[in-house]
């Protein structure tokens with residue numbers, strides 16, 4: 069399915085809903101990785117609003133991206149069991165190791181609750197992490 073068709077399907081899914089712009093933007097970013105200029109124009113046209121309005125919302129919320137983020141991603145579990153195993157104490161070192169090169173994402177359970185703290189890079193799961201091993205995971209992402 070082309071990007072245009074995906075966007076059209078997302079817009080159709082939210083048609084008739086009150087305040088559809090934000091949910092549409094979230095879904096477009098989730099499916100396409102960003103809300104680029106072409107997507108903004110298509111959304112504006114479909115909702116009969118100014119493109120500047122769409123762009124304004126994207127600029128206001130830092131979660132939205134206008135270009136794909138191609139950095140490697142390390143997902144770190146921050147759900148209850150991993151919190152109980154002190155994942156929060158590892159975050160500053162992970163952030164320092166990530167810098168601008170790696171994107172850290174918080175996720176809420178990777179199914180390794182008894183072996184946390186846990187992280188995932190692509191299809192690879194990492195469990196029983198301490199600061200040094202999490203930094204290594206980030207550095208190798």
Ligand code: FES
Nearest residue numbers: 145150178180181
């Ligand atoms: S709570 Fe972290 S893996 Fe389940």
